[in-house]
Amino acid sequence: MESPNGQPSPMPRKKMTKQLTGKKDDTPLHSAARAGNLGAVMEILTGTGEEELKELLEKQNQSGETALYVAAEYGYVDVVREMIKYYDLADAGIKARNGFDAFHVAAKQGDMEILRVLMEAHPELSMTVDLSNTTALHTAATKGHLEIVNLLLDAGSSLATIAKSNGKTALHSAARNGHVEVVRALLTMEPGMATRTDKKGQTAFHMAAKGQNIEIVEELIVAQPSSINMADTKGNTALHIAARKGRIQRRKLLHDASYSSYYLLTLVFNACKRDLVEFRTFNNINWHTLLDTLQDMRLCLLQQNASELETVIVPLTTRGKIRHNNNAVFLVQIVRLLLGHSGTDLKAVNRTDETALDTAEKTGHSEIAAILQEHGVQSAKTMQPQDKNPARELKQTVSDIKHEVYYQLEHTRQTRRRVQGIAKRLNKMHAEGLNNAINSTTVVAVLIATVAFAAIFTVPGEYVDDPEEIPPGQSLGEANIAPQAPFIIFFIFDSIALFISLAVVVVQTSVVVIESKAKKQMMAIINKLMWIACALISVAFLALSFIVVGEREKWLAIGVTIIGATIMVTTLGTMCYWVVKHRIEASNMRSIRRSSLGSRSRSFSVSVVSDAEILNNDYKKMCRDRQHISKAVRSITLAKPEECKVVKEMLLENQSQVERQECYL
Template sequence: MDSPVAGNRHQGLIRTRTMEKRDDTSLHIAVRAGDINSAMEILSSTEEQELKKLLSKTNQSGETPLYVAAEYGRVDLVKEMMKFYDLEAAAIKAKNGFDAFHIAAKEGDLEVLKVFMETQSELSMTFDQTNTTALHTACEQGHIEGHLDVMKELLEKVPEIATRADKKGQTALHMAAKGQSVEIVNELIAADNGLLNMVDKKENTALHIATRKGRIEIVLALLNHKDIIQKDAINKFGETPLDTAEKFTQPKIATILQQHGVVNAKSLKKPPPMITAARELKQTVSDIKHEVHDQLEHTRKTHKRVKGIGKRINKMHHESLNNAITSTTVVAVLIATVTFAAIYQLPGQYVDGSDGLNPKDNHKTLGEANIAGNPEFIVFLLFDSMALFISLAVVVVQTSIVVVERRAKKQVMAVINKLMWLACVFVSVAFLALSFIVVGNEKWLAVGVAVIGTVTLASTLGTMCYWVIMHRIEANNLRSIRRSERSSKSLSGSVSVQSDSENDEFKKLYAI
């Protein structure tokens, strides 16, 4: 059965939270919905190997089925599921940094925590990314019903957890001083009164924290231990609790502190504590460590993003090559069709004998073109034929060879493109030669067409050749730089080469 403490809370959760999250398994869904029968059936019917994978499977939020069961207070399911969990799997953390034990402590669910401590007591010492234990969390969340019992249970089972500090150097008493529960503060002091004078990394005691947060009742609870508490404790900012009260405008607390004999730092004979050279060095090393870690993490993320961009550019490059191959094939078929048809659609002057004249009188064969002897026709026939056969060769290659690797595909396309350029030139020459036959005596028309066509084709091919040459020159220069930089041991040089190669590899436009 679900724990009675969490019953009402989980009823509210079911009403207000989305029941499913992305990547939820069937077990996640059953546990979240409180469908105990379905969850038990999944646990009993799944093979052991598959069940271990299922129990360790996380959703988009990094939550395992055990985490969901602990969060929603499914005591019976937690008890059954823990039969299949080892310590490593049970301690899997969600993306919020909490594991199943920690989230149960945060929700104040004592019954669930008891199950965990009976089966895997080591879970009580787990912590999140800020080194915060379940006891820290329970103390900080002390205004929620159930946390006092949770804290008592944790202190009873694992007493040493009381002095465990997080990354800020704060103990459970520091966290409780931020909360609202005087009972939790008293329980912690009863468990270990040495917590009263323990300081965090900023030299703050629990009294400093409670003063800054304005917790009057907790300040009074701490001051009740007048024989133990250190009233003249000064933090790294040179402040006593009274200085802190004045700094954060807490006049009521300031009055209480003065009544209990707490004074300002100026009134004390001893000067504010100075940071020793060793501590300063340690802090500097810690700062450098964190800065280096942040830089490495940023570099890793940047490299990942660059890699992703590179993959997308590669994909675009492959698609561009495939489109170019398709276009080239279509153009080759078109040129072959046009050049083939042009042979059999010459302008008039065929000998056919339909006029009753005897072809032999003209020394002509029936069906023979009267323009066959013209130089223009000979030029047309030769260039038209060469364009036809080049186009057919391109079609045969394109439909017969399948190239997968990008560099090989570029090489094939480079050769085929040059052939298509040649075929276009031959078709153009054939057209111009035929135009001199078609215009008859109006030769100026053919000359005009020849000039326009020659200028257009020459400028186009000249530009394309310029791009090819420039691309080859840049590629050769880059290879020379790579060879020279590879011999150097400079890290910055190698990074620069990599950046240049990435820029050169993906040009916006170049002729193949």
């Protein structure tokens, strides 16, 4: 493929997946770089003045991207090679809104040639970091770009020691994502990195134990055997992490399955929408249609049976491959590897007094628990059966209460968010309905005013318009039917309807009401005025009908009057009935809310009322927890003060949390 200037343009793999749509605030240099048009880029660079060129090179679009960033992102090596000649170090290191500069985005995408070009021009670019203090080496290690990792390590081994803002190094991320060769390269350059910890106190060994690649665990054991028993801030060793991670993988599989259900449902919907009968009835290798698969996934999700999900999500053709979640298999292998190592401490206890066996049983990973028992790992209670330290027992009780209170507070917050969300949606619906009603009322008022104004000048019989033929007692322009009683009734009622409608139009177009309550009150008054205007214009029409039909056909006017009066009286009467009934029900609801001490909800939705009951139950539970905490505080004086000082502080802290939440409720 050729570039727009007719010269061959390099086409890296990423450019095939990138769209060439420009972004807001793109300069001509951005557009030329995005299209890979080397000729246009050179023309802009050479045909621009020095000061203007510097400003153009520094110019960022809406996403904060410079032209050099765009060329590096799209993988145009020749364009980058030409543009970097005009960039100094400061301009080349300008970061986009995502925190990446041109060098960093090239490292993320694995563009070795672009990195070489940039490093030849400005070697210092390899030391740049993003918003979370992530280096290009860290990003390349996370993505598994081995060649780029080696290139950056050769440029400066100190890059490997730079940690992110959360304390994780490139070795942490490479171990977590299962990139064995990258881990080997990093350990070869900096063997001491194996013992570096992040802010959670976790080493790369903890990351590897989360089940991506067993070879990484072996590499880390060889590099630093002592790291096998290193504990994080919660006292968890790698064995604890591996024993606990199985449950998380099971939850992840259920989570992924829910998304798969969504995509399958989207396929079914689109097939039905486009009437693709063959697609809807297409069977997979198990002779299941898409609807069958959705039903099976629904049952598995309801039963929380993650092990069956892998047998449900099967390919639609015999050529497809079933995607298995191998993390659970890796976890079992990692646990066996750790147990087989002589340096593994099988009696390691974390800060919650749990061994690896306790963790596996607590998270429901029965397979790993069985393996741990086979290798002699015991629970903490079995290892310390005689430990009757009252301070420890009290501390454990406080810890349990703390977790229970935390879950209750979290549930309360979630309930509050749901209530607020429902209330917000209701308010939005009410506001939209009110605005629609106001707009509709304005249109009706204008229509009634137009009809009423026009009717007075188009009366039957016309007017006296010939000055020479004016009947006695009449004046020029006077209606011929003016002396008749029906016309007088028509004139009065039509005029009142006209001015009521005009008043409504003036109010609607002049008064701007923002407060919802005031807007409702104004709308209620305007509605009643429109009812009156409709009734008056109806009476005016019926009065004029007696003149139109004449004396002989007067029965027609009487019939129309009866029909019209029946319709209008029935309609207005029904509306008045519902208004009065609504007022009575609203008054009763206010009385019930005032008399009920337990109900605090002001929503009209039944679901919101049920959420208020949940909040009330949570409040009662927290009151009981506060009583338990108070008893524990009183009983702690019986123990030795030096043993229970920390426990007492935890109790008082939890009690204050409950009291704060109680005040909120």
